[in-house]
Amino acid sequence: MKKQMMRWVLGLVAFAMVSIGGMTAQAASPMVKIGGVSVERSFLNIGTYYQATRAAKATVTYYKTSKPDTQYTKVITLPKGTIMSGWIIPKHKLAKGQWGNELSLVDGNLNYTLVNQGAKKGYLASGVVSYALKKFKKVKTPAYMPTYSYGDLYLGGAKATRESDSQVKQIVRITSNGYVELIHQNKRTNSDGAFAGKPSSQAKIVKTKVKGATRYLYLNTKMKGVKTTRVGKKSAYQYRLALKNLHQPQNLSSYDDDRGEIYVFDSLYAVGGVTYYTLICNGSDIED
Template identity: 35%
Template structure:
């Protein structure tokens, strides 16, 4: 798995325009979407980057889900267009989607499998538009590999692992058509998701976050569908799949309490390898895992002459143990 904060190249435009639509998908399907609208969004993205580098637009200090907004990241100002600002969707009924899997121990052809998502499942993705002939039609692109191992394993062939490289703007998990799109509704970012993070945290503090080495020890993952997973890096698999194997421990999140800087996740049972607080003797919320945002983001400078953007990482204490998570780019590249 390539951690984006270590030598990642930044492309000056989003691969697909972000529509930023917050209403129901069914309503969106009924609207007329034009190329002009897309060009305006691209222009706004460019304007956002320009403001980061020298504008005087007011800056927000709290987390926001608004695209094109300016926020403070430590001593820096960043555009949310360059941070990990995911959109989240919840299934309104049981539905099936296509997910890509690849051979676990060797490079080979990926295979597609049908994954069933129960009603109420939350997934990360974004609503965009795709061109079919002379028409633009709405499409929902889903980042399937961010789902829990518990869910992905239900469709995973023996000897295969979900393909994390498929979670790009070319993801094969694409929802189109009025009927299929109506199975998803836009929802706010779940409270259990760390701010501007895809949910993947890695063991270590500031030193580890600033290190050029790829993480290769322990990862904590908070998934969009509401699971906590502790993963140990697997060395006997192909490159990029080390943190996508069977978790050493995992649990469903039944409740979240957020009071900045603390995010408390309540689960039914203990998680070996993590320090949880025992709060009840019965029920679904017997243990509590506390994530504390230290609000000391780390910045790795890029190289504008080489087209390499700087990156940001957030530092956390997870049950008292230091972790970090990649949260986005600074946009300072050519």
């Protein structure tokens, strides 16, 4: 599932690069090292973050979990201050024959309640786009986001990274707009929707402190299924979740006759003391 998402993301980036000013070539990406292996920086999960300076409309596509090809769209309002990670797709033909730019974000980037509230029964949110680009400004990556990650942390250690995602029982999702969600796998839907369902527990991040390899996420409520520490009694910062980067990148790279070397790396984290992994790199010398 996570690898399918990354192919979709890389496709958006490629489209944007080809479309800007009619350019067809891409400048060479600088190299970085992960676990002693040199990879192009563009292979890393490095999103660009945008914050709504005012309430902004966005169009959400919903698909039927039992029949993914059955879809509908609905316009929602993103509150002022909402942070989303995505790419600006240059001017192209929009709905109703109009032309314009489009801000498209990664699936699962916003919290479940915001994008799924009021959705038809049996449907889940998929793509989210906004055409109100004047209402967004570019911002730095939020401190609560894991390094080179889009925020999905899968339960399991080094061994689990080499198994199918279908074996994962649950994920902890750090959303771009500052929520922590615990989501259990739904085996009754397709692989892309396995972790798109309603969280069993969730909390708003109200403050973040970074100390060494650990991000301390201060939450507005206690979470079930994830170890949170109570650090106050009355303030909005009563509970704290520790998110520690274990700095143990897992090299899952392979070779393909058509694409050459395919670079895939997961990073291990301790979430409330329990080991999870998150995809941080996915790319090849010859993209699809």
